[in-house]
């Protein structure tokens with residue numbers, strides 16, 4: 001039924017698609033369909049149809065903060081890759097949800113616009129990263145987002161200003177209300193010196209390569225840092241570096257990273273997360289909070 005709907009409306013889709021190349025853990029899961037809406041009108045048509053037939057669906061950016069818990073996601077993945085416009089208006093930049101955050105950071109730096117230097121190593125898309133309030137080096141999306149164009153659960157298109165987005169540490173109104181879809185984000189940047197910014201991000205990149213397992217599939221930091229502590233240090237002190245469940249391993253390089261050393265399943269990763277949480281709780285009485293999102 002849904003397939004003929006996609007066909008009849010000339011919607012780009014893939015059937016029984018592998019998600020391996022759509023999540024940075026490289027979990028080899030499948031889904032019923034992946035769809036790539038061309039524009040906002042098509043997205044609304046698709047969502048109305050999915051809601052009518054109570055189909056399960058998930059918006060996926062670059063899949064760099066998700067864990068597919070099962071070998072098959074019994075639903076439809078919606079990718080906003082075609083929402084990739086960018087428009088400059090002095091220090092304002094309007095960017096589509098599917099735009100790469102790293103690409104955006106590099107481009108704005110090149111144009112002498114400052115504010116997104118923190119994002120030069122975050123492999124997400126603009127839409128998801130806005131909702132997640134991605135951040136690093138004491139900065140985050142909240143500090144540069146002016147407003148966000150969203151699709152509401154009633155299919156209205158609205159602009160929400162920064163102070164309406166309830167940004168907090170790796171959190172926002174949009175993350176807590178995932179029936180709101182980010183369509184595009186407007187950034188307010190400031191003028192900066194390109195060479196200084198390039199030097200700063202190159203230094204940070206070198207440090208990241210030394211301290212993080214960036215050559216292996218992962219989804220970045222697994223846990224939030226508890227107040228005044230580093231989750232990685234707590235895990236390292238428990239001698240858990242290198243500990244494996246299936247092909248999921250606590251990185252030898254950085255204990256707050258889980259890496260896929262072969263064909264790790266979502267379940268391997270989740271069992272490893274449970275093990276870490278249990279050990280940290282029993283040794284330090286600290287409840288680690290997961291930064292990544294488990295997809296059921």
Ligand SMILES: Cc1cc2nc3c(=O)[nH]c(=O)nc-3n(C[C@H](O)[C@H](O)[C@H](O)COP(=O)(O)OP(=O)(O)OC[C@H]3O[C@@H](n4cnc5c(N)ncnc54)[C@H](O)[C@@H]3O)c2cc1C
Nearest residue numbers: 061062063064065124125127128129134135136182219220
């Ligand atoms: C090597 C590495 C380093 C990383 N470093 C950092 C870091 O320094 N700081 C940091 O914060 N994160 C970091 N991350 C994690 C990750 O890159 C960020 O959280 C990023 O913002 C996620 O973007 P994404 O497009 O991959 O989101 P996805 O993983 O695809 O999705 C995340 C969530 O957003 C939802 N979503 C997707 N699209 C939309 C949309 N258009 N509107 C609303 N919701 C949407 C999804 O349904 C999902 O719930 C790192 C990851 C890796 C692999």
